[in-house]
Amino acid sequence: MSRTSKALGLPPLLLVAGYFLLALAPVGLAAMQARPSRGLSADFSSGIAMSALALLLAQFLTSGRFERTTGRVGIDLTMRAHQLAARLILLLLLAHPVLASAGGGTRAMPSTLATLVVNPSMLTGVASWILLLALTASAIWRDRLPFRYEAWRVLHGFGAWVIAALGVHHAVNVGQHNDRVMLTFWLVLLATATLALATVYVFTPLLQLRRPWRIASIQTVGDRLWELALEPAAAFPVRLEAGQFFWLTLARSPFRITEHPFSAASCPADLPRLTFLIKESGDFTGRLGLLPINARAYVDGPRGIFTLRGHEEAKGYAFVAGGVGVAPILGILRHLRAVRDRRPVRLLFGNRHVGQIVYRAELDALPRELDCAVQYVLSEPPSEWHGNRGVIDRSLLESVFQAPDRAEWVYFVCGPAPMMDLVERELMHMGVPARNIVTERFRYH
Ligand SMILES: Cc1cc2nc3c(=O)[nH]c(=O)nc-3n(C[C@H](O)[C@H](O)[C@H](O)COP(=O)(O)OP(=O)(O)OC[C@H]3O[C@@H](n4cnc5c(N)ncnc54)[C@H](O)[C@@H]3O)c2cc1C
Known part of the structure; x- marks a missing residue:
């Protein structure tokens, strides 16, 4: 494979x-x-x-x-x-x-x-x-x-x-x-x-008809957030670079033209199983929980360059995720863990409230498996919250990404458009060259 x-x-x-x-x-x-x-x-x-x-x-x-x-x-x-x-x-x-x-x-x-x-x-x-x-x-x-x-x-x-x-x-x-x-x-x-x-x-x-997949599991993992797992229904090769996305057609004929793009939250070591983290945001994603297990699925991909390719020589990896934008970042983090990468890794994960922090136990365990520090920030934190409060801004970026050689790190940014615009701009003001900032936008406008 x-x-x-x-x-x-x-x-x-x-x-x-x-x-x-x-x-x-x-x-x-x-x-x-x-x-x-x-x-x-x-x-x-x-x-x-x-x-x-x-x-x-x-x-x-x-x-x-x-x-x-x-x-x-x-x-x-x-x-x-x-x-x-x-x-x-x-x-x-x-x-x-x-x-x-x-x-x-x-x-x-x-x-x-x-x-x-x-x-x-x-x-x-x-x-x-x-x-x-x-x-x-x-x-x-x-x-x-x-x-x-x-x-x-x-x-x-x-x-x-x-x-x-x-x-x-x-x-x-x-x-x-x-x-x-x-x-x-x-x-x-x-x-x-x-x-x-x-x-x-x-x-x-x-x-795609010749390479059918099946829905292996669907479960809630957060507030209006679902984990979808797909497996090939027959034996055929599956490719993936951590961080890439696929066009998915679920429980429908591939000719129905209802495909949607989703980033793999799993990594190559998990193949042939692919998992996705999906947020309810409209008619298609809102009905995800109703789909039957074992239903047919069709997969077109992998696509995209939100990957480590071309950035293998980075001094460290920094990840800035907003909400469901953590999906492709999870894929890359899981890959770095699977290959036991020794370089420093930092994750800054912003959400509105605690119920949106997905895979918290897994993320909290990362520092034991990688040279990794994870920081959360909530814009609507509960009173007992000890982490960062507010939204991702320059001072938070400065405090999380402090390494003296941070301009030589590679930064992966994925989340809502306003957050991405701000993070891209501020990282560049902090001296990070544009070539070291990798982004994936879930909406084109
Ligand atoms: C490269 C990429 C990777 C993505 N990865 C993820 C992910 O990992 N997890 C996640 O929750 N979301 C992801 N998305 C967003 C996801 O595709 C949309 O949220 C989803 O398609 C919305 O469909 P809907 O019918 O439920 O909502 P709708 O209300 O119909 O759509 C909401 C918005 O989603 C976008 N959208 C809807 N349908 C499509 C489509 N067929 N093709 C392209 N864009 C569409 C449009 O901007 C639309 O305005 C990704 C998007 C892109 C472009």
């Missing part, structure tokens, strides 16, 4: 260069078409629209589901890059019709914005443009929409595909970027996007 996952994914610099090249490629190809200029404004408008379209199509490979592209970058940066790219695409495509109409226009491109919008030949372009606005708005205000996250996610993927397909139709027919090379360029990008969607929604579930 292989116990560690391979480092998949393109180097970050190559990804950035790829983005630039892809954005510039259609402009370069159009220049090679040697068509007469339609005026500066129209040519510029056409160039930025094609760049935006190419970037939109690239999102299918680079927005988080394919380890072979973004595996080395990690889900946090990947999602931030996706959100940034989405803003840029929107900006470019918003400017496109305005600039196209500003230059006076040609036969293919009517002269005013008003005539442009109502011209039948513009139908696919206008539809693509309106749908893009709707897609972006639905992503920004997702939490206010009256439908479930899972439904939104499927709509987001397929909606983006429709927008891209309409955009390609518009570029080829109205933009007249339709010589053989250009046509091939767009068709290859569209086919890749289609394949990416098919991989997520068809091929991966098909593979």
Whole structure:
């Protein structure tokens, strides 16, 4: 059984260069078409629209589901890059019709914005443009929409595909970027996007059917906190690096598209059993306790770079956990214990109240098994509480991470977004270089 996952994914610099090249490629190809200029404004408008379209199509490979592209970058940066790219695409495509109409226009491109919008030949372009606005708005205000996250996610993927397909139709027919090379360029990008969607929604579930898991146990371990254990229902290799996450489908067909990401709280030494620490936060997690033992489960992963990989030479390891953010940190701590790591380890674990401190006996025993100190902090402590009170702030970080060589330690941070923002900022003020701070965000916004 292989116990560690391979480092998949393109180097970050190559990804950035790829983005630039892809954005510039259609402009370069159009220049090679040697068509007469339609005026500066129209040519510029056409160039930025094609760049935006190419970037939109690239999102299918680079927005988080394919380890072979973004595996080395990690889900946090990947999602931030996706959100940034989405803003840029929107900006470019918003400017496109305005600039196209500003230059006076040609036969293919009517002269005013008003005539442009109502011209039948513009139908696919206008539809693509309106749908893009709707897609972006639905992503920004997702939490206010009256439908479930899972439904939104499927709509987001397929909606983006429709927008891209309409955009390609518009570029080829109205933009007249339709010589053989250009046509091939767009068709290859569209086919890749289609394949990416098919991989997520068809091929991966098909593979998962051949590797079923079962729910081995579910138990409460804290206030609205559950421990879920999964075991393979047949013999097949399972990979894991401590701290990674999996996409889980529980008690449903893998085709039902109701998978959710959860970090393994167990470590490679526990394989093939995987355990997860899950907090009730919505419809899926709220029904966890009702799932039958032995029900089928499907697992896609492991994913993520919230691991020790690349940080093997650290002088020490520091962990800052907020609430259920302790899940992947538990996985790493359990791994360090299993391999009897001798380096200093510190854990700062923040919660609202005592009932949220999970696995307390195990955490309290860590100093006997590792060179480890564990500190808890509660924002709503009971009167008899002797530990730290309040929230994680600079002075608490300073007092817990006091080692003179602390800038050479590696810091793993996982918890609510405001806590993570503060801890990242303060650690950097304390002299810890950004490369020594590893984060995992459970929400992308
Ligand atoms: C890399 C990663 C690791 C995670 N690890 C853990 C963990 O170890 N323990 C834990 O309790 N939680 C973890 N989460 C968060 C967990 O995935 C969500 O809390 C859970 O999916 C909520 O589902 P829900 O239907 O109960 O709640 P909902 O009310 O539907 O969703 C609450 C929020 O959770 C997020 N979410 C919901 N469904 C999905 C989905 N299918 N895919 C991605 N995000 C979703 C959205 O931001 C949504 O706004 C992790 C998230 C990520 C991204």
